[in-house]
Structures are given as structure tokens and as C-alpha cells.
Amino acid sequence: MMTTYNFSAGPGVLPEAVITQIKQEFEKNEHTHMSIVEISHRSQQFQTIVANAEQKLRQLMQIPDNYGVVFLQGGGSTQFEMLPLNFATKQQKIAFLDSGNFAAKAGEAAQQLGKSVTVLASTKPTHYQSLPALPQDFDATAYDYLHIVTNNTIEGATFHQNNLPKTTGRLVADMSSNILAEPYQVTDFDAIFAGGQKNLGPAGVTVAIIKKDWLAEQDLTGVGPMMRYQNHIDKQSMYNTSPVFAIYALDLVLDWVIAQGGVAAMHERNLAKANRLYDYLDQSGFYTAPVEKSARSLTNIVFTTGDLARDKLIAKQAETQGLFNLAGHRSVGGFRASLYNAQPMAAVDALITFLKKVEAEQA
Numbered sequence: 001m002m003t004t005y006n007f008s009a010g011p012g013v014l015p016e017a018v019i020t021q022i023k024q025e026f027e028k029n030e031h032t033h034m035s036i037v038e039i040s041h042r043s044q045q046f047q048t049i050v051a052n053a054e055q056k057l058r059q060l061m062q063i064p065d066n067y068g069v070v071f072l073q074g075g076g077s078t079q080f081e082m083l084p085l086n087f088a089t090k091q092q093k094i095a096f097l098d099s100g101n102f103a104a105k106a107g108e109a110a111q112q113l114g115k116s117v118t119v120l121a122s123t124k125p126t127h128y129q130s131l132p133a134l135p136q137d138f139d140a141t142a143y144d145y146l147h148i149v150t151n152n153t154i155e156g157a158t159f160h161q162n163n164l165p166k167t168t169g170r171l172v173a174d175m176s177s178n179i180l181a182e183p184y185q186v187t188d189f190d191a192i193f194a195g196g197q198k199n200l201g202p203a204g205v206t207v208a209i210i211k212k213d214w215l216a217e218q219d220l221t222g223v224g225p226m227m228r229y230q231n232h233i234d235k236q237s238m239y240n241t242s243p244v245f246a247i248y249a250l251d252l253v254l255d256w257v258i259a260q261g262g263v264a265a266m267h268e269r270n271l272a273k274a275n276r277l278y279d280y281l282d283q284s285g286f287y288t289a290p291v292e293k294s295a296r297s298l299t300n301i302v303f304t305t306g307d308l309a310r311d312k313l314i315a316k317q318a319e320t321q322g323l324f325n326l327a328g329h330r331s332v333g334g335f336r337a338s339l340y341n342a343q344p345m346a347a348v349d350a351l352i353t354f355l356k357k358v359e360a361e362q363a
């Protein structure tokens with residue numbers, strides 16, 4: 001059988017070892033007499049899984065005790081609404097840096113909830129190929145918080161820890177596509193969220209990391225119970241029926257990350273993978289990687305031949321070589337190779353071999 005690689009941006013590739021373990025454990029557990037998808041979210045077995053997953057995430061990201069960690073449903077998109085509902089309660093004003101589609105979408109969601117949304121800067125006119133800068137005269141006191149997307153999954157620009165906007169106010173980050181892929185200082189943020197399906201596990205679970213004293217300051221009159229972070233924190237992510245399977249799988253992924261050496265080791269590997277691909281693209285006369293170098297994503301590598309119709313054909317051709325899901329997001333076209341934690345270096349090598357062959361044939 002041909003070795004195949006999945007470059008999908010999400011749901012994305014999971015560690016092979018985790019898939020194997022899920023297969024092995026999927027049948028009836030000899031103690032509970034049930035499989036993982038049949039157990040109660042109130043069972044001791046599941047409570048232990050949730051507690052362990054939380055503890056492992058705290059360890060991996062060095063999350064202090066004054067932050068709550070919860071596993072929610074509804075994806076990253078529901079966080080676009082929960083955050084404004086829980087935190088834009090005083091001035092009802094949110095500042096955004098428009099670094100890509102998912103920043104813009106979060107802004108639209110907040111606006112529809114009746115919050116005032118200010119886009120401080122946008123790189124949309126230049127196709128989001130660089131990062132918007134926080135204006136010099138930004139007055140953090142005029143807003144409840146500043147919302148950023150650390151890694152722009154579609155367009156491929158990243159606020160790495162060393163180029164985060166420096167605000168004196170509250171900072172909220174959407175880390176959906178690079179959580180645990182590179183180090184971030186959790187204490188630089190007041191809230192962090194990430195949909196599970198990019199780098200943490202399967203779809204169906206979303207992680208939220210919330211600074212508790214900030215939450216305690218809020219007047220949540222009119223906010224329904226499911227939308228309140230506090231309810232999920234108080235009930236250890238079991239306020240209602242939890243996404244049992246997704247959290248179980250996420251817990252296994254966290255075990256895997258720890259066994260690999262944690263976030264620092266993942267970062268080192270991700271740098272090596274991404275640099276190998278960018279280096280090839282940069283010296284190529286056929287492909288270009290358009291994102292500004294200092295902002296380049298480690299997890300979503302965007303490139304093009306400059307001819308979108310040709311890109312499409314090449315992405316299709318790649319499938320015959322076992323390289324799947326290389327087409328860029330439908331809104332931008334071109335190519336996108338997602339190199340999440342679980343993507344092996346062998347995938348990058350296979351991709352480069354293929355791209356070189358195409359270049360030799362078509363350039």
C-alpha cells in the first residue's frame with residue numbers, strides 16, 4: 001500500500017499511535033462493560049479522563065491555577081460569541097486586529113451580539129500576507145479587550161510569542177490552529193481558546209482557558225447558562241453532556257505530546273518541518289510563499305505557482321502520489337500544507353519530492 005499523508009487544515013492529522021490506541025480500546029472495556037462512546041459523562045471513568053486531560057494541558061502550557069480550563073462544544077465559532085457575552089460587558093467594546101478570515105468572523109459575531117467592534121488595523125488589502133500592527137496610540141482602556149488570532153489558518157500569518165501585540169489591556173487569543181505547536185506565555189493572555197480539530201484531537205471539543213478574576217468581575221445579567229464560562233468551570237466541563245469521545249481522544253493526544261517532549265520539542269520539530277518546506281519554496285523559481293518571513297506560520301504553509309487554475313490541477317495530481325488535501329482554502333486558492341504536531345517530517349519530504357518533480361516538468 002502507498003504511504004499517504006493528510007495535509008488537511010482541519011480536522012487534521014492525528015498521531016498514528018493515538019489512532020492505534022483508539023482502535024485497541026474501542027471495544028468493550030472489561031471493567032465498565034462498555035466502549036468509550038457508550039459511557040456516561042457522569043461516570044468515574046470519564047471524570048478521571050477529564051481531570052487528567054486538564055492536568056496535562058496545564059502541565060504542557062504551564063497554565064497557572066488562577067486560570068480555569070474547560071472543554072466545551074460548539075467549536076471555535078461558538079467562542080466568537082461566548083467571549084463577547086462573558087467579557088464585553090462593561091464598555092461593550094472590543095478591539096480587533098484583522099489578520100485573517102477568522103479574526104473578521106469573530107468581529108462579525110460580536111457585532112451581531114450588539115457589541116461595538118473596532119478594527120484597529122487590517123492586512124486584508126494585502127491579502128493578509130503580513131500582520132496588522134497595533135496602532136501606537138491604541139488606548140486599551142477604551143475597550144473591554146483586544147481579540148487576536150495567533151495563527152491565521154487560512155492565510156498563513158502568525159503572531160508568534162515574540163511578535164505578539166503589546167497591550168496594557170486584556171488580551172484574548174484564538175489559538176485554534178497553533179495551540180501546543182509553539183510556545184506561548186499563558187500569563188500574557190486573559191483568555192485563550194482553541195477548537196480541538198486542528199492540533200489537539202478530533203472535532204467536537206473546544207478548549208477555553210479563562211483568567212478567573214477577570215471572569216469574576218463581569219455582570220452576566222441576560223447571559224444564558226450554557227454561554228457562561230463560570231458554569232462550565234464550576235462543573236469541571238460536565239455542566240451538560242460532555243463530548244466524551246472527543247475529550248478521551250484529546251487526552252490521548254496530550255499523552256502523546258508529553259511523550260514527545262512537550263511543547264518545546266513540538267516547536268523544534270515544527271520549525272524544522274516548516275523551514276524545510278519554506279526553504280525549498282523560497283529557492284524555487286516556480287512556487288512562491290507569499291507570507292512575510294517574520295510572520296510565517298509553522299502549521300499552515302501557504303504557497304502558489306501564481307496560477308490558481310494550475311495550482312488546482314497540481315493539488316489534484318498530488319493525490320495520485322498519496323498527498324491529500326493540499327488545496328488552499330476555497331477563499332484564497334493556491335496550496336496550503338498543514339504541518340500540525342502529528343505531521344511527520346516524512347510528509348514534508350514526500351511533498352517536496354513531489355513539488356520538485358512538478359517544477360522540473362512544468363517550470
Ligand SMILES: *Cc1c(COP(=O)(O)O)cnc(C)c1O
Nearest residue numbers: 075076077102153174176177195
Ligand atoms: C478552524 C478555526 C476556527 C473555527 O473553528 P470551528 O470549530 O469550525 O468553529 C476559528 N479560528 C481559527 C483560527 C480556526 O483555525
